[in-house]
Amino acid sequence: MAEMWNPKEHSQIKESILEKYLGVWYMKITYRFRRAYYVDTCSGPGVFDNGIHGSPMIALKNAFEAWKKHPSCGYEFVFCDAKADVLRRLKENITSFLSCFESGFNSAVQIHFHECDFLEKFDMILNEAKKKETAAFLFIDPFNASTVPFEAIEKAMKGISTEVLFNFMHSDINRNKRLMNSEKTERIMGKGYDQEKLKSVPIIRDRYISDLRERTGAYVTYYTMKTPSESPLYDLIHLTKHCDGLSIMKEVMSSLSKSPHYFSNDERYAKDQLTIFVPRSRDSFFEVLKSVCGSEQIRVERLYNEIMCDDKLFWTKSSILEQIRGLLETGKIKLVSGPKRINKNSVIEILEDS
Ligand SMILES: C[S@@+](CC[C@H](N)C(=O)[O-])C[C@H]1O[C@@H](n2cnc3c(N)ncnc32)[C@H](O)[C@@H]1O
Numbered sequence: 001m002a003e004m005w006n007p008k009e010h011s012q013i014k015e016s017i018l019e020k021y022l023g024v025w026y027m028k029i030t031y032r033f034r035r036a037y038y039v040d041t042c043s044g045p046g047v048f049d050n051g052i053h054g055s056p057m058i059a060l061k062n063a064f065e066a067w068k069k070h071p072s073c074g075y076e077f078v079f080c081d082a083k084a085d086v087l088r089r090l091k092e093n094i095t096s097f098l099s100c101f102e103s104g105f106n107s108a109v110q111i112h113f114h115e116c117d118f119l120e121k122f123d124m125i126l127n128e129a130k131k132k133e134t135a136a137f138l139f140i141d142p143f144n145a146s147t148v149p150f151e152a153i154e155k156a157m158k159g160i161s162t163e164v165l166f167n168f169m170h171s172d173i174n175r176n177k178r179l180m181n182s183e184k185t186e187r188i189m190g191k192g193y194d195q196e197k198l199k200s201v202p203i204i205r206d207r208y209i210s211d212l213r214e215r216t217g218a219y220v221t222y223y224t225m226k227t228p229s230e231s232p233l234y235d236l237i238h239l240t241k242h243c244d245g246l247s248i249m250k251e252v253m254s255s256l257s258k259s260p261h262y263f264s265n266d267e268r269y270a271k272d273q274l275t276i277f278v279p280r281s282r283d284s285f286f287e288v289l290k291s292v293c294g295s296e297q298i299r300v301e302r303l304y305n306e307i308m309c310d311d312k313l314f315w316t317k318s319s320i321l322e323q324i325r326g327l328l329e330t331g332k333i334k335l336v337s338g339p340k341r342i343n344k345n346s347v348i349e350i351l352e353d354s
Contacts, residue, residue, distance in 0.1 A: 012052065013225065014236060018139065018165065019058045020252040021238075025137060025163070026066035028244070030073040033161070034133035036063065039125055041118035041140045042147075043079040045086050046093035055139050056090060057097055060109075067105050076110045078125055080118040087115045122152060129159050136162040145169040146176075150190035150211070157216035157239055164239045168222075170204050171233050190215065201232050212239065219246040219311040223253060243309035247316075250308070254316045285323040286332060288313060290350060297336050300324065301344040324348060 022038075030036050038059045046056040053061070056079055063075045079094075081087045091113060098106050114121050118140075129136035138156055142148055145168065156164050173180075173188060177198040180188075185195050189204070190211050198204060205222070212220045218239040225233045238249050292298065292306050300320070307313050307320060315323065324342050327333045331351065338346030 014141075014167065015053070015055065015058060017223070017236060017252060018055055019062070021165070021249060022059060022062040022137070023065065024248045024252070025245070026062045027069065028248075029135035029161075030066040030070040030075075033073065033135040035074040035076060035131070035135070036066070037076045037078070037129050037131075037134050037136040038063070039078040039080075039129070039136065039138045041080050041122075041125075041138065042142045043081045043087075043090055044141075045089040046097070047089075055141060056094065059137075059139075060094070060097060063109065064101050064105050067108055071104065071108065074110070075105075075108055076112075076128075078112045078114065078121075078128075080114040080116060080121060082115070082117050084115055087113055117147070119147075119149075119152065122155070126156060126159065126162075129156070129162050134161065138162065138164045138166075140164060140166040142167065142169070145172045145188050146184065149187045150208075151187075153212065153239070154190075154215050157218050157241070160241055163242075163245055164237075166237045166239070167234055168205070168208065168237050169234045170201050170208070171231070173198065173204055174201050205232075205235055209235075209237070212237070213311070217241070219243070219309075221246060221249055221311050243305075246311055247308040250314060250316050253314075254319070285315065285320075286327060289327070289333070293350065295350065295352075297347050297349045299344070300338075300342060300346045300348065304344060 026036060040055050040059065043056050044054045046054050048054060056077070059077065063077075066073070067075060079087070079090060081090065094111065098109070118125075125138075128134070129138070136159060140148055140153070148166070153164060153166060156162055180195070180198065182195050185198060186193055189198075189208060193207070193211075197207060205224075209220055209222055212218070216239060218241050220237060220239050222235040222237045224235050227233055238245075240246055240249070288307065289303070292303060303324075304317055304320060307315050308317070321342055324333070324346075328335060328342070328348075333348050333350050335342070336347040336349050342348075
């Protein structure tokens, strides 16, 4: 009998992030590009034994919504799984899933299945992703860290319109660090990574993120998935070369943090639930404001752009407005011009003695 495979709660959170992000990504890129290329390197069966949809179905569903608005775009999918049985189930699940959609969508999609380690097909996949008029999204969701070399992510991000969402299994690296030789360490963590630095999850994760930023030139955001006992399991890392993509991902996380509460950064809600933390912005909002505008007047819209395009700051547009209102109330800044109810057209200035 086939093994029962049901996703854990953190996996369902991961699917929700993917779902919300792809919803916006598909709509945007199918308006601007001629070809939407979605790659699931570790696709899984598509539907789990409890009926929950996995990443391939999430991608197809969102593509269908975009196709209704933008039918002239090409919708292409690549699904890789190393296990024959999993890929067979995926094919069956996709066939029955597609039969529920309008027939026009069925003929608009192209689906490629590969039963192999995704690395065997990776160069071909990336060449396709880099083709003209193409926007690509790669979801890399393995079972363990050792199957994804740092170099693979670096290579994928050479495509200017390619985005990556990668499940970085640092708990796995941390657990096995004593068994890793320098060759394996460099494969996972990147060239020049010193074995001695495999110390703890935060050290491994922070260094990995900063190397990704440096070597890909992309905006990199990450969200730590934790167990109910607060130990970090893995980080979902998002890479994009576009400020729009970065700001959509911030908005996705922020919208998910209200309900259900397990997405929350807010300790009131984080009690015994599994929590996913958006890393806190390290600087206070006022410090950031001072560094952006100094003693000059600034339009709120410019402030949005500066903050939204910074992958180390996690305020969304609505939380920026909230912060500005707070600073106005406490007399740290003043409103120079624009509507009384602060919006993107308001101009503000820091008060001298604050
Ligand atoms: C975590 S599951 C994927 C779940 C799926 N992405 C989802 O969200 O529904 C990992 C799957 O990837 C496959 N896999 C793991 N490493 C792989 C690799 N290097 N290449 C291809 N498939 C791989 C496994 O067989 C398994 O089916």
